[in-house]
Amino acid sequence: MSENLPQNEPSIEDHTDEEVFQNYMEDLKLSPEDFDKRILDVGSGSSQFAKWARDHHVSSQIFSLEPKQEPQERTKSVQGKAEAIPFQSEVFDLVVSNASIPNIFLGESPETVKERVRSSLFELMRVTKPGGEIRLGRVLRGKVYESQEILASALDEAFAELRRDYGIEIEEIPYPAANTYEYVNHQPVKIAC
Ligand SMILES: C[S@@+](CC[C@H](N)C(=O)[O-])C[C@H]1O[C@@H](n2cnc3c(N)ncnc32)[C@H](O)[C@@H]1O
Secondary structure (H helix, E strand, C coil): CHHHHHCCCCCCCHHHHHHHHHHHHHHHCCHHHHHHHHCCEECCCCCHHHHHHCCCCCCCCCEEEEECCCCCCCCEEECCCCCCCCCCHHHHHHHEEECCCCCCCCCCCCCHHHHHHHHHHHHHHHHHHEEEEEEECCCCCCCCCCCHHHHHHHHHHHHHHHHHHHHCCCECCCCCCCCHHHCCCCCCEEECC
């Protein structure tokens, strides 16, 4: 029997650029100093985070990676997937992904989820400079549905490997607004590279 995933979660596509920017700020606990950094946004949707920051002179150093977009040099929009990021190694100070990695792998077979979660995390780490950071927001950690359980286990396994075999520090970022509907079963995380 197919699962019934929640239908009434607010659609991210409906948010204005400013709302998306604010979500990133709150979910990922970004600070003004972070905007001095070279940032990559993975799974950037329509690049709203970078767009609002650029339009409001907050930063012009945010690159947006998205499989579905036309590349555009002026706006630093790049076409590509998290599992094969088209950048050289160690070029970003901060890599962010909000409501994207690893949630986008939801619904794949357990083996595929495991492989894609692992390869995307390694890719995010590859493009981050030593001493840099990865912040993942709205990471689905709930285990209400079978597909969520598969995703959560793949993530637990990948995090355990990073900690054990590579000594990577992974911290949970406190919920910005615990107990609101949007955050139930989600947990932002910070990975020190
Ligand atoms: C829920 S949207 C989040 C968009 C944006 N981060 C935001 O908060 O508004 C998830 C995005 O991830 C993108 N995506 C899907 N598969 C991807 C992949 N393999 N690598 C990177 N991004 C992917 C989707 O196209 C979509 O734009």
